[in-house]
Amino acid sequence: MASYRDKKVITIGIVHELTGLSERRIRYYEERGLIFPERTTRGTRKYSFSDIELLIKIANKREEGVQTNEIKKDMQNERKKKNMHDGIIQGQLNAHFKTNSRPNIK
Amino acid sequence: MASYRDKKVITIGIVHELTGLSERRIRYYEERGLIFPERTTRGTRKYSFSDIELLIKIANKREEGVQTNEIKKDMQNERKKKNMHDGIIQGQLNAHFKTNSRPNIK
DNA sequence: CGTGTAAGGAATTCTGACACG
DNA sequence: CGTGTAAGGAATTCTGACACG
Numbered sequence: 238m239a240s241y242r243d244k245k246v247i248t249i250g251i252v253h254e255l256t257g258l259s260e261r262r263i264r265y266y267e268e269r270g271l272i273f274p275e276r277t278t279r280g281t282r283k284y285s286f287s288d289i290e291l292l293i294k295i296a297n298k299r300e301e302g303v304q305t306n307e308i309k310k311d312m313q314n315e316r317k318k319k320n321m322h323d324g325i326i327q328g329q330l331n332a333h334f335k336t337n338s339r340p341n342i343k
Numbered sequence: 344m345a346s347y348r349d350k351k352v353i354t355i356g357i358v359h360e361l362t363g364l365s366e367r368r369i370r371y372y373e374e375r376g377l378i379f380p381e382r383t384t385r386g387t388r389k390y391s392f393s394d395i396e397l398l399i400k401i402a403n404k405r406e407e408g409v410q411t412n413e414i415k416k417d418m419q420n421e422r423k424k425k426n427m428h429d430g431i432i433q434g435q436l437n438a439h440f441k442t443n444s445r446p447n448i449k
Numbered sequence: 450c451g452t453g454t455a456a457g458g459a460a461t462t463c464t465g466a467c468a469c470g
Numbered sequence: 471c472g473t474g475t476a477a478g479g480a481a482t483t484c485t486g487a488c489a490c491g
Contacts, residue, residue, distance in 0.1 A: 241346075246353045249482085259453080261452060262451080277356070279459085282483085305451080354461080356460090371473070386481085387481080388462085412471090
């Protein structure tokens with residue numbers, strides 16, 4: 238995991254080129270907690286391809302009139318749903334192997 | 344193909360961060376025809392992840408004392424070998440299906 | 450609330466050149 | 471030949487703020 242898709246290496250200018258979103262909007266969505274670029278040593282933002290895909294989804298929601306607040310909640314719910322699903326899988330695995338998740342790991 | 348690995352979206356500063364190579368060297372390898380970044384509308388270079396991997400290979404060769412000239416020839420030979428191999432495969436496919444590569448495509 | 454814009458400073462990138470070896 | 475460096479200009483990015491609605 239954490240392949241090319243998730244490596245944060247793209248500057249905001251290129252993100253703008255790729256998405257058509259203004260730099261203002263891109264920064265604003267970060268301010269609202271929808272997206273989390275990393276920073277270079279000297280402070281310029283770095284985005285990943287998956288950030289770019291997320292930005293496009295966000296922009297589409299905004300076009301439908303959804304507020305950033307709502308978008309954020311939706312994203313958190315997706316997260317929760319995914320984690321629940323993973324929990325179920327893990328539960329099934331545990332039951333199958335009749336063992337704890339991390340036995341005897343100090 | 345032409346997935347994330349091959350999209351040219353990384354500025355030279357980030358390439359430097361990722362490879363440790365000086366910007367001077369990165370530009371020089373372009374000058375010698377070893378690497379081919381694209382440009383933004385206003386002229387700044389953009390590299391792909393595969394460019395970065397290639398740069399690392401080039402740097403390793405250079406450490407062994409191989410000249411850029413040699414490295415370039417080696418790269419061209421790899422290309423040729425690969426194309427020959429593809430040709431063989433294609434020939435086998437053609438023989439197998441007793442057909443031309445692109446029949447009746449206008 | 451979401452986005453545009455003007456503002457000023459700091460950091461980035463570019464090219465062509467000189468240096469050394 | 472391969473790489474460093476200083477030079478000057480142009481473009482980028484950053485933050486905080488005002489505007490409108």
